[in-house]
Amino acid sequence: MSVDVLEMTWSRHGELVVVTLTGEVDADNVSQVRKCLDEAVAAHGPRLVVDLTGLTFIDTTGLGVLVRQLATLRDRDGTMALVAPDGQVLRRLRRTNLAPLFPIYDTLSDALT
Template sequence: MLAPRGELDIHAVRRLREPLIGLIEGHGPWLVLDLSEVGFIDTTAVGLLVRLVHHLRDRNGDLALVAPHGQVLRILRWTNLTCLFPVFDSLSDVLADAGRR
């Protein structure tokens, strides 16, 4: 699980892209992003999330988002991306869902 904070913008994406790919390559094709401390997301970060989910699904994995709120959740809803990503209220909800699979 990764829990970025603050703004997910072009600058954050530059810092996060390689560590995220490293997590996937090193720990498998399942990734949970806790967005509870993220107050802003821009199109660059949305693009990264879309690329990540496709990268993970190509490896029979998935990307789960935890607790997006405010502007972040609005952007995900407006772009209809809540249909692409499993979105959960908490990490325990993610783990419960994984136990049912």
């Protein structure tokens, strides 16, 4: 059974804040993702890791939120990395030529080191 409901959590890991997205990101819930990313950064600072390991789908609106968040963080001298092991999400990042914008890691532990 696939997960079609989006779950979002965030936690602090030293100087980094990790936002974990599980399920699907699409036009119906992208505003919730934007709000979650903004709140996590506001609470914990501009060094962000977004863990996409549990995503089964992300559409172009979801990718757009990630790109806008990256631009906002860069304006604040922040950073943003993605955790996206091989799968649909990484293929979509590559197909849309967005992958080179982000440091992309296979695992969360790699991103945190």
